Amino acid sequence: MQALISSRTLAVSAIAASAAVLAACGSMGPSMPMSTFSQASLPPSIQVPTGNKVALETVGVGDITYECRDKANMPGQTEWVFVGPNAVLNDRMGKQVGKYYGPPATWEAMDGSKLTATQLAVAPSGPTSLPYQLVKANPAMGMGAMTGVTYIQRVALTGGVAPASMPCTPMTKGQKATVKYQADYIFWKAA
Numbered sequence: 001m002q003a004l005i006s007s008r009t010l011a012v013s014a015i016a017a018s019a020a021v022l023a024a025c026g027s028m029g030p031s032m033p034m035s036t037f038s039q040a041s042l043p044p045s046i047q048v049p050t051g052n053k054v055a056l057e058t059v060g061v062g063d064i065t066y067e068c069r070d071k072a073n074m075p076g077q078t079e080w081v082f083v084g085p086n087a088v089l090n091d092r093m094g095k096q097v098g099k100y101y102g103p104p105a106t107w108e109a110m111d112g113s114k115l116t117a118t119q120l121a122v123a124p125s126g127p128t129s130l131p132y133q134l135v136k137a138n139p140a141m142g143m144g145a146m147t148g149v150t151y152i153q154r155v156a157l158t159g160g161v162a163p164a165s166m167p168c169t170p171m172t173k174g175q176k177a178t179v180k181y182q183a184d185y186i187f188w189k190a191a
Helices: 002-027
Strands: 052-071 073-089 096-101 104-107 116-122 132-137 149-159 178-191
Touching: 052 096, 052 149, 073 178
Parallel strands: none
Antiparallel strands: 052 073, 052 178, 073 096, 096 104, 116 132, 132 149, 149 178
């Protein structure tokens, strides 16, 4: 009988402990970790104006497509021209929260809300990486994570520049090339 009482007491204690843990987890809600992003080290031209706060930090991983085309107003000369991105957007924990594609450049959350934007500024980030970028968001389509986004910054860049190993010549005009890249996309909303 004593063994039965002890095992019941142990079971009740385990259930109570589990309930306490679940209650504690439930009170945390679906909130994201506090943002630790700082734009202090970024070039001033791509810093978001005061009056905005970080709403979402993502890591874009994917490809940039280029096409060998004629240079504008320079007949007979060619260059690699940016065609568009195709990337997944992951949160800081590595979970996909959206995608980035184009043209036109479009950021889309998993909830279906999406937006395009107007480029305000770029700044060099490194010789083998895309430049830093600041864009002003156009009003979002659909309701969700993209609703109310005011600005998007592209930072922490790796790769994505036009292919140096493939020549773009009049003979290769029309040829496309895809290069890998990674960048952080920081989404801002009015404070």
